[in-house]
Amino acid sequence: MLIKKPSDIKPSEITPEHVYRNRRQFIEDSGKLLLGAAAASTLPSVANAQIGAGLMARAPASMRRSPPAAWWADKFANIKPAPNSAPFNTGESLTPYEDVVSYNNFYEFGMNKGDPSSNSGDYKADPWSVEISGEVAKPGTYNLEDILRPHDLEERIYRLRCVEAWSMVIPWVGFPLADLIKRFEPTSKAKYIEFETLVDPETMPGVRSRFAIVDWPYREGLRMDEAMNPLTLMAVGVYGDYLPPQNGAPLRLIVPWKYGFKSIKAIVKINFRETMPDTTWVDLQAQEYGFFANVNPAVHHPRWRQDTERRLPQTLFSRSRIATEPFNGYGEQVASMYEGMDLSRYF
Amino acid sequence: MQMRKLIKPLVFVLALLPFSVLVLRILQNNLGPDPVQELSLDTGEWALRFLIIALAMTPLRRITNQIEFTRHRRMLGLFALFYATTHLLVWLMFVLEFRWFAIAEEILERPYITVGFIAYLILIALGITSPKFMVRRLGKSWKRLHKLVYVAAILGVLHLLWILRLDIGPAVFYGSLVALLLGYRAWFSFQARRS
Numbered sequence A: 001m002l003i004k005k006p007s008d009i010k011p012s013e014i015t016p017e018h019v020y021r022n023r024r025q026f027i028e029d030s031g032k033l034l035l036g037a038a039a040a041s042t043l044p045s046v047a048n049a050q051i052g053a054g055l056m057a058r059a060p061a062s063m064r065r066s067p068p069a070a071w072w073a074d075k076f077a078n079i080k081p082a083p084n085s086a087p088f089n090t091g092e093s094l095t096p097y098e099d100v101v102s103y104n105n106f107y108e109f110g111m112n113k114g115d116p117s118s119n120s121g122d123y124k125a126d127p128w129s130v131e132i133s134g135e136v137a138k139p140g141t142y143n144l145e146d147i148l149r150p151h152d153l154e155e156r157i158y159r160l161r162c163v164e165a166w167s168m169v170i171p172w173v174g175f176p177l178a179d180l181i182k183r184f185e186p187t188s189k190a191k192y193i194e195f196e197t198l199v200d201p202e203t204m205p206g207v208r209s210r211f212a213i214v215d216w217p218y219r220e221g222l223r224m225d226e227a228m229n230p231l232t233l234m235a236v237g238v239y240g241d242y243l244p245p246q247n248g249a250p251l252r253l254i255v256p257w258k259y260g261f262k263s264i265k266a267i268v269k270i271n272f273r274e275t276m277p278d279t280t281w282v283d284l285q286a287q288e289y290g291f292f293a294n295v296n297p298a299v300h301h302p303r304w305r306q307d308t309e310r311r312l313p314q315t316l317f318s319r320s321r322i323a324t325e326p327f328n329g330y331g332e333q334v335a336s337m338y339e340g341m342d343l344s345r346y347f
Numbered sequence B: 001m002q003m004r005k006l007i008k009p010l011v012f013v014l015a016l017l018p019f020s021v022l023v024l025r026i027l028q029n030n031l032g033p034d035p036v037q038e039l040s041l042d043t044g045e046w047a048l049r050f051l052i053i054a055l056a057m058t059p060l061r062r063i064t065n066q067i068e069f070t071r072h073r074r075m076l077g078l079f080a081l082f083y084a085t086t087h088l089l090v091w092l093m094f095v096l097e098f099r100w101f102a103i104a105e106e107i108l109e110r111p112y113i114t115v116g117f118i119a120y121l122i123l124i125a126l127g128i129t130s131p132k133f134m135v136r137r138l139g140k141s142w143k144r145l146h147k148l149v150y151v152a153a154i155l156g157v158l159h160l161l162w163i164l165r166l167d168i169g170p171a172v173f174y175g176s177l178v179a180l181l182l183g184y185r186a187w188f189s190f191q192a193r194r195s
């Protein structure tokens, strides 16, 4: 079949009609909220273009979450909407909220895509603290409120490309990781940064599985320049709402030019180090997963090709397989970091 | 006697239930955001389940002394073939999207497809030789041929093991069932030879 570039594809080909309707519905919802009911009638016409122009994408009213603690509500009262242009807004149709929060890989809650949303009922994202260690002037264990206090939240609409060859377009809420890193004053020895996910057998049934071949906690890492790149986001929300557990509450990483597994969820530790950290997937299968894991249509996974992707949601009879772009379409912002590197070797 | 006659259609309808549910979900557009993946996993898992259910019939007959079990063995085996065929069609239609030339490459390059394909070929061979006149015609070699069903089950589990990543629970589960059935068979023929 013909493989199209994302820019050739009309939103109507990617998004089935009922999804549009949904989207119109919640745009109307948010329109009513923000502009008053009078203006809402004019809004559906912008729905197909994009959400951005001064309007934050909002979770459907019926699905909105209550704040994990009171201070969260203040933090979320003032979110800067995504701009109308790349790279902080892809300009593509959003994957509906319902799909973003029900189709997840988060093995701590189970192996199937629906497990994280159905098995995370006991999970507590509050209180939360993060341990900062290694090559920094200000190590310590910080509670989340202190971590977030100086940062203003902004919306960023990014493509998320899973290593399993599917992708979504998601409006995250967060702040640049670079701003956070600077506060801890990394030393000159800090060349890499390592992250760890919470392990709590009580509330995470996947961790209790006796047949998991993984050595918990889940670990990921970035090179310092990658961590400092303006695209790299610390997310605390999605669709203008607090992150649900399955999406990595309360604090997760978003690295949009890398495969999704790099964007580690539910972060409890950040360690600055001189050497490249071991990461979970590389430990498990070094032939299949690399430390860099940049989205690359030229390097295939042994079990499937990586040159195309299934943009979700799909229906069986309107499937959109689109071409995968190098660096997930963020080459202009990130390719220079890898100049001179053989990306088929450092995949 | 009348009741007995009802069992066969009942088993047939039950075995068709997972397929009906899938068709319903397709019609209702209720397969989630990634329907191809959902169909592929669901049909694959049912193929393996029916293979194991069919394999369990002989031991169940021996243990319970109920001949009823083996009466449905053939039909259950054919259902395994049916679900495997659906699984293969999903792959051909929605994953490969009828790029026929890609089939050979996929089978040769991806070990998990290779073993799935061999398992499927075995199921086809068993399906073709399942009618009564074939059983009669093949005589002794029919039994030998149909022992390959164990190979198909083992390859099915291997196929699954290759697909799983962080947690191999399901492969351990189905693998233990196949091991149990094989073990019982080995133990039984050992006993039979001794007496």
Ligand code: HEM
Binding pocket: A303, B040, B041, B042, B043, B044, B045, B046, B047, B048, B051, B084, B087, B088, B091, B095, B113, B116, B117, B118, B119, B120, B152, B153, B156, B159, B160, B163
């Ligand atoms: C030519 C034959 C076959 C092909 C091309 C094939 C292909 C596939 C594919 C593409 C997947 C999904 C893999 C993934 O998501 O990574 C899959 C999953 C699976 N297949 Fe097959 N398969 C074949 C034969 C079989 C047979 C004969 C059986 C059973 C005896 C089987 C049982 C399964 C199972 C159990 C799964 C995984 C389901 C799950 O994880 O829930 N497959 N197969």
